[in-house]
Amino acid sequence: MGVVQINTTNINILTLFSQGDFSLEELSLYLNLEKKSIYKNINSINSFLKDKNLPLISLTETIYSLKLSKSEWENLFRRTDFITSDEIIDYLYLKFIHNGFINLESEKKILNISRSSIIRYFNNIKKTLETNGSQYEYIIGKGLKLTFLAQTDKNIFSKKLIKFFIKCDFSLNHSIFIIDLIKDYNINKLLNNLYTIFKDLNLPTTHFIISFLCSLYICIKIFGGFDLKKDYDYSSFSDIEKIIKFNLKDYDIEYQQQIFYFIISLKRDEINFEPNTLSKAFKTIKEIKEKLNLNDLNPLLEKMLLKKICFSIFKYENHIFKVKNVTIDSKENILLNILESILKKYNLNLFFCDKISITQIIEKVIIEHNKTSFKNILLLFNEVIILDDDYLKDSLYSHNKKFNFHIEPTFFYKLNPENYENKYDLILSDEPNLNSKIIVVNSFNSIQILLAIYNHIFDKTIEKFSYK
Numbered sequence: 001m002g003v004v005q006i007n008t009t010n011i012n013i014l015t016l017f018s019q020g021d022f023s024l025e026e027l028s029l030y031l032n033l034e035k036k037s038i039y040k041n042i043n044s045i046n047s048f049l050k051d052k053n054l055p056l057i058s059l060t061e062t063i064y065s066l067k068l069s070k071s072e073w074e075n076l077f078r079r080t081d082f083i084t085s086d087e088i089i090d091y092l093y094l095k096f097i098h099n100g101f102i103n104l105e106s107e108k109k110i111l112n113i114s115r116s117s118i119i120r121y122f123n124n125i126k127k128t129l130e131t132n133g134s135q136y137e138y139i140i141g142k143g144l145k146l147t148f149l150a151q152t153d154k155n156i157f158s159k160k161l162i163k164f165f166i167k168c169d170f171s172l173n174h175s176i177f178i179i180d181l182i183k184d185y186n187i188n189k190l191l192n193n194l195y196t197i198f199k200d201l202n203l204p205t206t207h208f209i210i211s212f213l214c215s216l217y218i219c220i221k222i223f224g225g226f227d228l229k230k231d232y233d234y235s236s237f238s239d240i241e242k243i244i245k246f247n248l249k250d251y252d253i254e255y256q257q258q259i260f261y262f263i264i265s266l267k268r269d270e271i272n273f274e275p276n277t278l279s280k281a282f283k284t285i286k287e288i289k290e291k292l293n294l295n296d297l298n299p300l301l302e303k304m305l306l307k308k309i310c311f312s313i314f315k316y317e318n319h320i321f322k323v324k325n326v327t328i329d330s331k332e333n334i335l336l337n338i339l340e341s342i343l344k345k346y347n348l349n350l351f352f353c354d355k356i357s358i359t360q361i362i363e364k365v366i367i368e369h370n371k372t373s374f375k376n377i378l379l380l381f382n383e384v385i386i387l388d389d390d391y392l393k394d395s396l397y398s399h400n401k402k403f404n405f406h407i408e409p410t411f412f413y414k415l416n417p418e419n420y421e422n423k424y425d426l427i428l429s430d431e432p433n434l435n436s437k438i439i440v441v442n443s444f445n446s447i448q449i450l451l452a453i454y455n456h457i458f459d460k461t462i463e464k465f466s467y468k
Contacts (some may be wrong), residue, residue: 008084009033010045012321017057017071019323021065029352030323069308078176080112086119086319088113090160091177093125096136096146097157098181098222103143110177129153154223155274158215163318163427165211185221187214190251192280197259201240201330203266208311212272213259220255237264269303273310277317280348281309287342288362292465294369301365308361311355323353328360331462335359338465366461367454374457378402378420379449380410380429380438394445410434428452 016022016030027038042064046056048364053075057066068076078084083091096102108118129136136144164323165187167174194213198205208367219225224339234241241260248256265272273281275382285306289295315322328336336359343349350358396405407422410431415419417435428439428449441452 002030006048006081009037009041010048011082011084013038013041013045013323014076016323017064017066018068018171021063023062023373024064027064032352077174080176082176083111083177087175087177088121090123091175091181092122092162093128094157094160094164094178095181096125096144097149098218100146105127105143109146128156131233132156139281142332146395153225154219157222157337158212158219158226159314159318161215161218162208162211163320165214166207166315166320166322177346182218187217190214190217193247193251197244197263200243200247201263201267203263206311209266209272210315213262216257216262217251220252220258225258228258228265230261230265232264232268234260234264237267240264248286257280271303271306271310272313277310277313280313280346281306283346284309284342285347288339291338291342292362292364292366297365299367301368305358305361305365308354308358312316312350312358313348315354316350316466321351323351326353326356326360328356331459332363334465335362363458367457370457370461371402374425375404376404376424376426377453378424378427379405379407380413380427380431380434381407381444382431384412392444392446407448426453426456 012031013027016027022030024035024038027033028035029039033041042057043119049056054072055067057064060341079171091111092102092107102122104118104122108115111118113121126136126375129150133148133150134146134153135148136146161182163225164174164178191210191214194210216225237260240263243250244260245256248259262272271278271413285302289297289302336355339355339359339362343355392408394406396403410429413427413434425437426439429439430441431445432440438455439452441449443449
């Protein structure tokens with residue numbers, strides 16, 4: 001029996017198993033593959049793992065898992081043959097633009113692939129460059145030299161670097177070839193400096209933002225970066241500029257300046273994604289608002305949802321395969337179906353885990369948006385001592401000042417339920433069977449009470465949108 005070769009699908013499946021355990025149905029959703037194909041690939045992977053004397057993918061009841069130690073996972077993904085076709089193209093593209101020159105014969109040896117394969121991969125890159133207006137020339141006996149780099153290719157170069165840095169943040173499966181390409185930039189030192197800047201400015205950040213700023217550092221070195229200056233009065237942000245210059249004193253003035261412009265845009269709460277990505281996200285949000293009666297949505301909630309959709313589009317279009325294994329209930333599934341119909345309408349696709357995350361954010365948005373329909377809330381408790389529980393009252397008010405809470409003993413309600421009719425938007429009690437409309441709570445904890453209220457708001461809202 002010959003040596004088992006690992007392929008792109010095998011690597012994607014192993015990338016999943018490095019992040020969790022999955023059922024066959026979940027693997028099919030996350031990988032967008034038929035179950036028969038997954039079976040075949042798991043068998044192939046197990047043959048490979050057996051050759052390397054490593055534990056195999058196992059099935060316990062309905063869940064597949066691969067139990068490797070941390071060092072075994074790391075050694076597996078450090079292998080030079082553990083590279084997908086997508087990662088090969090990214091590496092060759094980045095190296096050609098970064099160095100301004102490439103020798104395909106040398107790269108064939110570095111990647112340990114055939115001549116026909118390296119030509120096929122690089123033809124993909126040449127097509128991209130030519131479409132975008134970039135130019136190159138062939139130097140006899142040496143290789144290809146880049147002579148002009150178009151703006152679109154500058155953007156793509158940055159996006160491929162962002163993709164690499166994001167993957168480094170969560171996945172073992174990131175390119176050792178790109179690591180070697182950028183090893184002289186001392187990214188770890190830059191990360192520490194950026195962390196200090198954001199901490200000093202008390203400015204929240206994400207791994208996408210930090211990945212962009214690391215990418216920006218390299219882009220400035222290669223082609224001068226980007227024009228991030230807007231039509232603002234920057235003089236009022238001199239204190240921020242001083243903090244940036246102090247923490248980045250070992251870096252180019254150009255990098256300091258572009259970081260400054262970028263951070264001011266963050267302070268102004270702008271969404272820093274490409275216009276094309278933003279356009280797709282805005283269309284999706286508009287449709288979500290229309291379908292779920294969220295037309296006068298709070299701008300802060302809308303911006304939160306917009307950022308998540310933008311990042312999800314970026315991940316899918318750039319093949320950033322990050323997975324969070326989550327389950328959803330039947331009511332959340334209604335939202336998922338609505339979201340999928342919207343994505344289909346605009347010919348968009350996202351990773352399944354991102355669809356779930358967006359669905360859960362929409363659930364939160366629906367609850368926040370519909371809180372105003374429940375103002376006066378009555379809490380009926382058998383435990384009379386609860387009436388004197390000032391901590392509970394204070395805690396409820398501190399968590400949500402939009403509700404007017406009233407606390408009374410249950411026996412008052414039993415004596416005369418009519419006194420309570422039409423006075424309250426919602427009634428909760430620790431005693432079951434009082435009334436079919438009363439929500440039963442099993443705890444006097446303020447968090448549990450609010451959770452019961454929020455679940456009720458979501459349940460009542462989602463009933464209107466049940467798809468048949």
